[in-house]
Amino acid sequence: MALIDNAAIVPAGGYIFIADPDTEKPADLSDPTKPGGLWENVGHTKLDSLPEFGRDGDDPEIKGSWQNAKLRATTPDVTYSVTFQSIQATALTYQLYFGAGPAAVQADKSFRIPATPTPQTKALLVVLVDGTNYLPLYHPRVSLLGSDAVGMSSDDFVSFPIKGTFLGSSKLGGAVGEWAQVAAPTPPPPPHSGD
Secondary structure, eight states: OOOOGGGSOOOSEEEEEEESTTOOOOSOOSOTTOOOTTOEEOOOBOSSSOOEEEEEEOOOOEEOOSSOTTOEEOOOOEEEEEEEEEOOOSHHHHHHHHTOOGGGBOTTSOBOOOSSOOOEEEEEEEEEEETTEEEEEEEEEEEEEEOSOOEEETTEEEEEEEEEEEOOOGGGTTOOOEEOOOOOOOOOOOOOOOO
16 A cells, blocks of 8 residues: 555544435535535534544454364444534534424424434535545434533533434445545656657
């Protein structure tokens, strides 16, 4: 593998967007704040608690035979997820945290918290920003719901921890997401030698 300096990403900034389930990923992301289409920005998230992508499940188990003690590794059952901390007290944050749709917003703009939460299934796009490099992480079907207590501190923002569990999508042949990669720069063509 080649050494690709600009493929080492420092997520100094970023944006999180949601859309209806199975919304197509942006074809060309030239501005990380405007992915186009019907993507909605979830707003401000905590700076000192960046989104965390998780992996939960078994490790491969080695199966052996009498002739070969390490004949084969099993395929483990793994679930992938992301957790982020919204710091905006808005209807969208409440919908994702408390598990309710837009109907929970009342006429006076207050939000009615359901007794039984329903995870909200959305498409999710996380865009990492490192200078002029953007790294889009796309998941067409994600089950979103509050994951922990609302955080409060006298010297920090109120935070709403939201966990998204990645679901398989027929758009991707049952896969759970597509992450872009930063490609190696294309070398310039060799100088043309005259005849």
